[in-house]
Amino acid sequence: MKKIDKYIDSVYQDFDGTEKEIKELKVEMRSHLLEIVEELKAEGKSESKAVQIALNRFGDEAQLSHGLMEFFEAQKLFAKKLLRFSIGVCIVGIIGLGWLVILNQMEQNERKDLISNIAAQLNEDTEFSTAEEDEVLKQVNYFSDSLKILHLSIYYSEDGMEEAFPAKVENAEYVFHNISPVNNELVPTKGYALNDKWFMQIQFDDNRNNYIALITLGIFIVFGVLIIIWSILNTYIKKYKRRKNDD
């Protein structure tokens, strides 16, 4: 039996745990080994032979269990790293989304400035004066680059904007800017009432925003996929742990 005690001491030599835990585990292991020894003795083996066989068997078992534990520990570590990485990806996505929101708000404000500046130049007369026309053109040129204006045309309608919008470009009273790829059949992105009689149709190039939005979406999709992998892995590890505890 001294051999068994010596073996148990060697197994728990570098074990990470409290004194109480180690003592309990040692008792459990001892009784398990003694059980095997008794069984072997009942089969007719001598005591020293029975102890040797029991230790050999237990050694194989422990090695297998240790190998499995190492495998699951590696998986657990991988799952942890995966979660950290996916949270990092999510943070990048949130930064991208924040950038998109700020960019979008800045553009919206500039668009509002453009519209209100143009509306401020007009009265409800049926025609523009040369000074009004020059002033509107000045505004369009000022904003055309930063807002990426593709098209800007102004329309007159006795019944107001709701009746006439969307209008074809050929019906425009004034076309101030037109580099839109869809010319005369253009249905602009937005229509704005400048006053009760005049309204404006504008098309902006939203490509830059769309690219940022698509990249951000892509980042969130990657995050979603990573999180799904993490969840599956986590569930798998938990199941293994539960089974091991049941054993």
Next chain:
Amino acid sequence: MIKKVIIALLSTVIFSVLLGGINYITMSDKTIEGLWGPMFFFGLYSLPGFFFLGIPLSVLIEKITYQKSFKSNVSLYFTKFVLYFVTGAIAAFVFMMILAIAESEIYLIGQELVSYMMYGVIASLIYYHISLIIGGNKK
């Protein structure tokens, strides 16, 4: 799981009534769609959002917060509040993008991004508080 479905259904109803009601009150011409029109509209769009994004994301938030220990229930509440807030905004963005791509009208994104994201945040916080009342949370 049944609890989550009930929470999602209740959230849809409350979200639609709330947003539809606000929309009706602020509407200039109330005769066009009446009260049910906006409510039905919000319900139609939020129901798949709550089911396909709300439930999985709430499970994820539960999983993440379950692994951490919190000093008090108040800190747990606020951590989850922030997580639901951010998740709501992201989910609304993703949901909106999917709809925009499906309709091949990505330019819609540039228009009312913030207001759509706010809808997502409101929806998410409604879901969170209903789950607190019904008790769908583990902790």
